[in-house]
Amino acid sequence: MKDESKRLAVLFFRTEVGNEPVREWLLSLPRDERKVIGEDILKVQYCWPIGKPLVGSLGNGLWEVRSRLGDRIGRVIFCTEEQTMILLHGFIKKSQKTPKHQLDVALKRKNQLI
Numbered sequence: 001m002k003d004e005s006k007r008l009a010v011l012f013f014r015t016e017v018g019n020e021p022v023r024e025w026l027l028s029l030p031r032d033e034r035k036v037i038g039e040d041i042l043k044v045q046y047c048w049p050i051g052k053p054l055v056g057s058l059g060n061g062l063w064e065v066r067s068r069l070g071d072r073i074g075r076v077i078f079c080t081e082e083q084t085m086i087l088l089h090g091f092i093k094k095s096q097k098t099p100k101h102q103l104d105v106a107l108k109r110k111n112q113l114i
Contacts, residue, residue, distance in 0.1 A: 008045045008085040013109045021109075022076060022087040029074070037067045037074050037090075044078075045085060058098060062088070062106055077106035079113075086113065 012020040026034050044050055044065055056064050058077065067074040073093040078085050089106040 006048075006083075008048050008080065008083055010041060010045055010085045010087065013086055013088045013113070016112075022090045025090040033067075033069045033072075033074060036069055037065070037076060040065050040067045041076065041085075041087070048080070048085070058103060058106075060107055060110075062103070062110065064098065075102070077102070079106075079110050081113070086110075 012023045014020050026037060029037070040054060044055055049055075052066075054066060056066060058064055061079050063078055063080070065076040065078065067076070069092075075091055075093050075098065076087055077089045078087050080086070088109040089102065091102050
């Protein structure tokens, strides 16, 4: 049994006005896709650090959880702070490379944490 103290806590990034963009994005997805993404985040929570194919490094302290959603691919970009995984941005990926504007959104949110 894995040591519970090693488990990452998970927080949703919250804007100044109290919105949680990743939670809102997840709630906009079909239930079966939410379930897959939730299970993938749970794996990261309990198995961190974990690598590809589930998690990839994006540089600048950003990581992405890669979820296969049938013919679509969901991505949740996060950073870690001590033993906490902070979910910064979520989107459906449409190209091979993570689009720069998606990275910029996540990086901007990460910088707002400081």
